[in-house]
Amino acid sequence: MRSVIPTLTLAACLAVPSLASAQEEVSDPWEGMNRNLFAVHETVDQAVLEPVARGYRAVTPRPVRGGVRNFLRNLRSPVTFANDLLQGELSRAGTTAARFGINTTVGLVGVLDPATSMGFERHSEDFGQTLAVWGVEPGPYLFIPLLGPSNVRDSAGRIVDTAFDPLTWVGGEDIDGWRIARGVTTGIVVREEVLEAVDDIRANSVDPYASIRTSHNLLRQSAIENGRTDVQDLPEFDDIPDTQETPPGGGAAMSFLPSDQNVGLAYLSVDDLTGDAE
Amino acid sequence: MTARLSRAAFIAGMMGIGVLAVAPEAHAARNAAAETYVQENASAALRALGDRSVSSAQRRQTFNRLMTQFSDMPRIANFVLGRYGAQLRTDAALRNEWNETFREYSIAVYEDRLDSYSGAGIRVTDSVERVAGRDVIVTSEIQPRGSARAMPVQWRLLRSGNVWKVVDVSLILEGNQIWLAQQQQSEFLSVLGRNNGDIRALMSNLRTLTASMRQRIMARS
Numbered sequence: 365m366r367s368v369i370p371t372l373t374l375a376a377c378l379a380v381p382s383l384a385s386a387q388e389e390v391s392d393p394w395e396g397m398n399r400n401l402f403a404v405h406e407t408v409d410q411a412v413l414e415p416v417a418r419g420y421r422a423v424t425p426r427p428v429r430g431g432v433r434n435f436l437r438n439l440r441s442p443v444t445f446a447n448d449l450l451q452g453e454l455s456r457a458g459t460t461a462a463r464f465g466i467n468t469t470v471g472l473v474g475v476l477d478p479a480t481s482m483g484f485e486r487h488s489e490d491f492g493q494t495l496a497v498w499g500v501e502p503g504p505y506l507f508i509p510l511l512g513p514s515n516v517r518d519s520a521g522r523i524v525d526t527a528f529d530p531l532t533w534v535g536g537e538d539i540d541g542w543r544i545a546r547g548v549t550t551g552i553v554v555r556e557e558v559l560e561a562v563d564d565i566r567a568n569s570v571d572p573y574a575s576i577r578t579s580h581n582l583l584r585q586s587a588i589e590n591g592r593t594d595v596q597d598l599p600e601f602d603d604i605p606d607t608q609e610t611p612p613g614g615g616a617a618m619s620f621l622p623s624d625q626n627v628g629l630a631y632l633s634v635d636d637l638t639g640d641a642e
Numbered sequence: 643m644t645a646r647l648s649r650a651a652f653i654a655g656m657m658g659i660g661v662l663a664v665a666p667e668a669h670a671a672r673n674a675a676a677e678t679y680v681q682e683n684a685s686a687a688l689r690a691l692g693d694r695s696v697s698s699a700q701r702r703q704t705f706n707r708l709m710t711q712f713s714d715m716p717r718i719a720n721f722v723l724g725r726y727g728a729q730l731r732t733d734a735a736l737r738n739e740w741n742e743t744f745r746e747y748s749i750a751v752y753e754d755r756l757d758s759y760s761g762a763g764i765r766v767t768d769s770v771e772r773v774a775g776r777d778v779i780v781t782s783e784i785q786p787r788g789s790a791r792a793m794p795v796q797w798r799l800l801r802s803g804n805v806w807k808v809v810d811v812s813l814i815l816e817g818n819q820i821w822l823a824q825q826q827q828s829e830f831l832s833v834l835g836r837n838n839g840d841i842r843a844l845m846s847n848l849r850t851l852t853a854s855m856r857q858r859i860m861a862r863s
Contacts, residue, residue, distance in 0.1 A: 390828075487817050568751050568855060570847045574832035578825050586818035593819055595772045595779050601714075601721050601800060601809045 390505050390581045391515075398507040402573050405509040409555075413510075414562075417555035431475040433553050436546065437486065438467050438474025439530070446528040447489035451497045456590070459484050487590070491525045492518030496588040505577060510551075513580035672769045676778040676799050679806045681766045683712040684782065684797070692761035692787070706749060714800065714807035719744040721809070722827040726834045729841055736841060743845040743852075750855040761787030764795075776801050 392398060421429070441464035448457035463479040463486060470478050480486060495517050496502070503516030514522075526532050531543055569575040586593065690704040719741045720727045730737035768781040778799045783792035798810040798821070810823040830844060837843045 485817070567858070568754060568851060569829065570844065570851060571829060571833050574829045575825075578828035578832070579820065582820045582825055582828070583815065583818045586820065591814065591817045591819055595770055598772065598779075598798065598810075598821070599721075599824065601717050602727075603717075 390577050391502070392505040392577065394504055394506070398505060399573055401509050402507045402576075405507070405512070408509060409562075413551065413555050414559070416552055417559055420552050421556050421559065429553070429556065432549065433557070434467070434471070434477045435474045436550055436553060437477075437488075438464065438471070439546070440488070442530055443525050443528040444487065444489045447491055447494045447525075450491075450494045451489065453489075453590070456487060456489075459487070460489075488587070490518070490521055491528075492521030493588050495521055505581075507573075507577075513576055518584070671771050671774065673771050673775070673778040673780075674769075676780050676801075676806055677766045677769045679799065680780045680782060680797050680808075681764065683708065684764045687712060688762045688764055688784075705752075712808055714802075714809050715745055715748075716741055717800070717807070717809055718823055721823055722830050723834070723841065724827050724831045726831070726839045726841060729839070740841055740845060743848050747848045747852045750852045750859070754855045754859055765792075772798075778806075 424432075441460055445457055445460040445464070448454075448460055463484045466479040466482065466484065467474045467477055470476070477486070492514075500517050502518065506514045506516065506519055508514055508519070531539070531546065534542075565572050565575050687705055687708045690701060690708055693701055693704070696704070720730065722744070723730070723740070730740060763785045764782050765785070766780060766782045769778055770781075771778050778801075780797045780799060782795050782797065784795050785792045794814040796812040796814075796819075797808050798812075799806045800809050801807075810821050812819050812821040833844055833847070834841070
């Protein structure tokens with residue numbers, strides 16, 4: 365059941381490119397199928413997920429939403445911790461452990477996040493990232509309705525991550541109910557967080573499918589590299605072919621600034637909360 | 643609770659040694675001129691967005707003028723076409739048309755989000771030279787109005803002659819970075835790859851989007 369419910373979570377999009385060159389396009393040999401699945405996702409999202417997310421925003425004050433998000437993220441800490449270790453990132457594993465200890469205790473079972481203000485910044489890891497660190501290629505791009513953008517490697521990694529999830533091993537009569545509740549809640553929380561980002565992509569992108577795929581690819585790659593971009597890997601900006609007048613009044617795409625302070629052009633990853641999706 | 647906290651703090655402390663071992667590579671030299679350029683120009687642009695003493699039309703006009711000075715729009719317009727930009731080298735009319743279309747699209751996109759930037763402040767914190775004196779990445783924090791947390795933003799500047807210009811901007815979302823000109827390029831390459839590299843068809847799509855955005859902007863104002 366656990367693997368089904370998170371499907372109710374939206375996914376989103378961040379990206380991962382080979383930062384060496386944005387022209388290295390995402391491998392998408394199943395693009396036709398993926399676009400069809402994206403259309404299914406959009407239909408379901410607009411009929412169910414988005415209205416529910418807007419309702420959630422309308423009836424809950426921001427601090428409450430923040431507390432729910434913190435709680436879900438804290439639950440995912442063991443998954444991040446295990447993958448930190450598997451990647452040999454001992455200092456990051458320490459940060460994750462410290463965050464979990466602090467937020468679970470001082471932070472009232474994870475509802476609050478005092479660890480961040482103490483210098484323990486949050487990060488998220490999953491087995492897809494671990495496989496990438498180990499040299500496994502991403503394989504073809506996949507768009508999974510309700511789960512969102514992914515690829516073959518990361519989809520396989522998601523299965524492994526269930527082994528690191530404490531709820532997988534907890535018994536009891538009500539455990540399925542708790543798993544379902546977490547999956548549904550996660551879906552609503554994540555969708556609410558990306559309301560503006562999704563609106564923006566739908567309104568301003570020349571190809572929303574491609575925009576999501578690109579953003580996912582770029583941000584995913586950055587996640588694998590733990591945000592440590594080597595500036596020498598940035599692409600060259602060629603000289604203009606020919607000197608010519610600059611169009612009057614031209615402004616750079618200040619569009620780069622996100623419409624939401626937290627998200628921006630890409631969707632948040634459900635993975636940040638549960639590891640069940642990206 | 644205290645015991646658990648202490649254990650966590652101990653682990654974190656021990657692991658702190660590892661932080662030093664895996665810290666990002668040492669930066670090359672900073673570039674004070676590029677940092678000053680970003681601080682002054684980005685501040686001016688953000689101030690312009692937050693200036694409620696003038697009309698929205700005047701505000702946009704000022705912002706557009708500042709961004710024209712701040713960014714290398716023709717170079718960005720060329721970059722986002724990737725390999726398909728080669729068509730522009732032999733067709734001056736197409737090049738001018740593309741530059742204008744992309745400029746209009748870019749302006750409409752930020753206008754559509756205008757309110758999100760108004761009143762924000764910026765603080766430059768660091769820089770690193772990719773190519774000494776010519777290609778610099780400046781790191782800053784933008785503090786949106788009414789938001790507790792500053793948003794990390796990096797600016798990539800190229801110097802041509804004695805003039806610095808911004809060619810790309812990156813956001814750091816949840817610790818992960820995305821360069822927006824690269825993102826835009828990849829999206830356009832996807833579109834062009836599906837339409838046999840037809841830049842005019844892409845321009846048609848962009849004009850439609852631009853018109854739609856302008857309608858929304860007008861409806862709000």
